[in-house]
Amino acid sequence: MSRFVVQRHHATHLHYDFRLEMEGALRSWAVPKGPPTKPGIRRLAVEVDDHPVSYIDFEGDITEGLYGAGRFEIWDKGEYELQRKKPDQLTFALRGDRLQGEYTLAHTSARNWLLLKKKGGSSYNMVRRPIAEFP
Ligand code: MN
Numbered sequence: 001m002s003r004f005v006v007q008r009h010h011a012t013h014l015h016y017d018f019r020l021e022m023e024g025a026l027r028s029w030a031v032p033k034g035p036p037t038k039p040g041i042r043r044l045a046v047e048v049d050d051h052p053v054s055y056i057d058f059e060g061d062i063t064e065g066l067y068g069a070g071r072f073e074i075w076d077k078g079e080y081e082l083q084r085k086k087p088d089q090l091t092f093a094l095r096g097d098r099l100q101g102e103y104t105l106a107h108t109s110a111r112n113w114l115l116l117k118k119k120g121g122s123s124y125n126m127v128r129r130p131i132a133e134f135p
Contacts, residue, residue: 004094005056005077006035011070018045018115020080020092025050031115034075035099039119047111091118 002021009017009030016034019026029045036043056077062068078096085091088107094100102118 001079001081003056003077004080004096006075006096006099007058008073008075009068009070010072011068016075017048017072019051019056020090021053021056022082024053026053026055029105029113029115035103035115036117037099039101039117042114042116045105045113045115047113 004018004020005026007017007019009015013032016031017028018031018035019028028048028051030048031043031045033043057074059072059074061071076096076098078094078099080095081093083091083093083102090105091102093102104114104116104118106114106116108114
């Protein structure tokens with residue numbers, strides 16, 4: 001089982017950094033509107049550079065002027081099970097506090113991917129904690 005994290009990043013434009021621990025790094029996407037919590041919603045996820053695994057617990061401020069400036073909060077974290085991995089499509093089951101169930105990341109163009117929650121099919125769909133409203 002590998003880990004994932006979603007960091008809410010108060011940068012110039014608020015976004016959510018979605019990171020999957022994979023092959024010794026954190027593969028990372030910036031999701032402007034946040035990961036979908038319900039099936040049938042697709043969210044743009046822009047792939048960004050891999051981050052070191054040590055970043056998985058990071059919360060705090062990055063000074064203005066530096067890469068990634070702004071405050072980071074951990075919005076969700078947990079484990080995931082990789083179910084399918086192709087160069088242009090990843091399918092995985094998330095077991096976090098807020099995000100649970102099967103998700104797909106599908107490559108569309110350049111660094112753009114779509115993150116979507118699949119319908120049904122998982123025993124990890126139960127929400128254990130209320131989902132915070134997105135701003
Ligand atoms: Mn970011």
